[in-house]
Amino acid sequence: MVKLDYRALGLKVGLEIHIQLDTGRKLFCHCKPELKNTEPDFRIIRRLRPAMSELSSIDPAALWEFRKMKTMMYEGFNDVTCLVELDEEPPHEPDEESLLLALAVSKAFNAKVFDEVYVMRKVVIDGSNVSGFQRTMVIAHDGLAEFLNYKVPIWTISLEEDAARRIEDKGDVVVYRLDRLGIPLIEVSTGPMEYPPSSIMEVAWLIGRTVMNTRRTKRGLGAIRQDLNISIVNGAKTEVKGVPELSLIPKVIEYEALRQVNLLKIKDELINRGLSKESYTPDLIDVTGAFSSTKSSIVKRVINEGGMVAALKAPGLRNILGFELQPGRRFGSELADRVRAWTRLGGLIHSDELPGYGISKEEAAAVASRLGVDSFILLMGPPGNELQEAARVIVDRIKEAFDGVPEETRAAREDGTTYFMRPRPGAARMYPETDLRPIRITFELLAKADKYVPEPIDKQIERYTSMGMSRELARQLASSEYSIEAEELIRKYEGKVNPTLVASIFVNMIGGMGKDVSQLNLFQVIDKLLELYVNGKVTREAIQDAIQKYVEEGGGRGIEDVINEEGLWRMQYNEVESIVKSLINNGVKDKGKLISIIMRDYRGKVDIRDVEKAINELLNKG
């Protein structure tokens, strides 16, 4: 792929980091903020519809018809969901602990706290919020986060409720689980930054880490989620939601920048070709007849089910429909995204992909001659509104191409590419939560928040280096997910175990394994190993080998069993002595050579200090 010059492109990226809080209760009710993986206790069915003032752009009847078909199924639990999540009871007063945490984070990022905070309803009708809106409040504005060598403008810090978990989309029914709904989230929004993609990833990580230093955040999968706002000069601000992993951030940015570059190329090409928006109208032509003896199984199935093949003229778009925007994503994919988002159709086929999908060259030619253009789009489905609506949204998108990059909210895929979710709302659709009163942020509240103010990452690193860790290790530990556990064990074995050893266990051994500490009881295992090490039962090297074996086995056996099986107990001094003796007797007299042989053959079982002592004694004796 072409390497992009981000500076020349004027790439700007803003971050929205969402961090789940681990508080005593949910933000607007008194349920425990806990995720469940058991069979739900109950299920309910709901439907949402857009509120009145949103009915402007689309024919309301059509929109209603469309929405009416989509049903939400909510899975609930008697112990972690109550009437509030079901939208059957007004919200309770916001959780004070969550508010204090948001104030503390605001302080840490030098943001200016508002004097009165209002809970707002942000309209979201995808079903992820049972009420049809997410409750959110802005706590502070205009901050500056400084870590390492980054200076990050903080626009706002908000406190909001998490949405329900999407479990399954069955087509007609979308299944959500209510356990997550209402868990407090802190949202940190940065201003646009001009750092390269890899640095943006690091900034995202550092923001998350700082909030985690409040020690009151959830951990593990999904506890921190990030959205990106990406733009280039002459492009448009694209919001990318739900980047699943931090490590994907650079790729998502790169692909989005690329997409915008390519959309701008398409814009230029459209103008070069002398095309104009007016040439595109949502008129469908029935071309089912051209496929009467088709070999295409897709087309056959549609026709057998009583459906039709409808063609939409796309004059002049030859090689534009198939123009690649991101790896595997073409301009035609953008059109198909819109069709999928607004209608119940599965997508479309465009002329640049023909022959293909079993459609022959002759069939494509027949359609082209019927239409009188060589570029076109085929839609398939039951005759009626859906096809017509699809034609409309396709034409809208083609027209947008003349202006370059449309403002969109997109969703990230696992491979870093993105797809259209919805247009970016011009202004956020927000109105006040009428069931709650404004919160006056008093000096008392601010003082109370002090005890939650997280330690800045730079301070944390300094503290680690003062313990004797190298700067690199300190930095790694500070940005590790396990710094809390590591510190606990450093404290526990103070004066007995070098903090560097503890830190490197977590950073190098656990960090590299991609395992969750909580899942395998690794914390207890490491604690046990350190205890054995302090008591002279195992060596430094054995710690690593034992952990590795333990993790490989999926934690199936106790750590002492692992040490037994692997023969990792530390050798008694007299055994070391007899090994040294027999090597000397066999003619190895060089100290360095002796050490390297023994450390090679008895790795993990012998302590280097024992070996050195035995060699010194025996060589001197001899």
Added chain:
Amino acid sequence: MAYSERVKALLGGIGEFSRVRVHLKDGSILEGLILPRPEVGDPDVLLVKLENGYNAGIHVDKIQAVEVLGKYEPPKVEVPPYGTVMAERGTGGRVRFVATGGTIMSRVDYVTGAVYPSFSLEDLYLMYPELRNLASIEMVNLMSIFSEDMTPTRWSAIAEEACKAFNDGVVGVVILHGTDTMHYTAAALAFALKSAPGPVVLVGAQRSSDRPSSDSFENLYAATLVASQANFAESVVAMHEGTSDGVVAVHRGVRVRKMHTSRRDAFISVNHEPIARVLTREGKLIMNTSDYKRRGQLECSTKFDDKVALIKYYPGMSSELLDYLVDKGYHGIVIEGTGFGHVGEWLLKSIARAIESGIPVVISSQTIFGRVNLNVYRRGVELLRIGVIPSEDMHPEAAFVKLSWVLANSSRDINEVRRLMLTPLAYEIDQRTRPIDYIVKPSI
């Protein structure tokens, strides 16, 4: 509440809904719309709707200056004159909507975040486009009150409006009503319209219509469907059957009761099954019974007596409360007794005094479900001997409404009142209670 003098001084002449740039003393800048000061909170705090949609307050002490950028004109609420009938054709019979209050129609102005009630028929069709396929809707704005401000006099006004609508030739009437006292009004209309050419359907929302999850959409759909298509001609309430969407229960007005402060399925038929259900997705009306008043000639008796009291007996309740009602010239009293319909023995004298003064005393039960029976225990027998009227299987509010109607539409002779109170007029009394008619815990 208004802003404090200090905020007013800071703003100079800058008015509410001005688009402004607020310069803070810490050097930061905020842009947004000045909103009116809410009723609660600190009057020294300026409320701004920020560009990102959030509302946030800044204390006057922190503000350096406010600069005007423009002005926003919030939408105006147009309230059509009370009593004017607006009409617009749809497909199907004429159904008249009578609005009495509540927020079954509201729109959000996202610029200011304000929620406005709406009263126009165009807005109704815009908001509920599917209604156009059910009926030709006419709408009249009768009153705009909270449902807790309802009175027997206002029941009369609503009943008259319903009768007027039927006289105008509509096939059904839908009453838009706040939910708190909806079941009282529904019972009142059941007695006021002894016979009618079509149903009177009361409908409301437990979640207001500004939210996408509002129950109003399906409730209103079901109410319109019932009003235009049902074979029965009774006063009913159409509200969600369960917490899920998809089914709206149609309850007899005399039987229904609001049993929950907030749930969508707050309305439950007491000692009775809902008369019908509407499957909203399929657009189907399913009857639970074939025993009902059919569409027929209009017969209206719309008066109600507002000198009727409904009081709840509680352990230790003083007889003074009853004496007070008698002394104040009340025309009738309904007492919510305990269990089968009992009260403390120290009330017997005062009850006897009321009845001797010609004031009928009806005994109902605070258990809500079940039948009053004054033959089982001695206290009941004593009450009967004094001359109280048992409410049978009517719940207390239904007994209260019925007594109010009976007193206004009879000679008030105590024997006549007793006879009417014990005579089923609108399915409010049934000698049979089936085992399935006790539902206090709806399934999820």
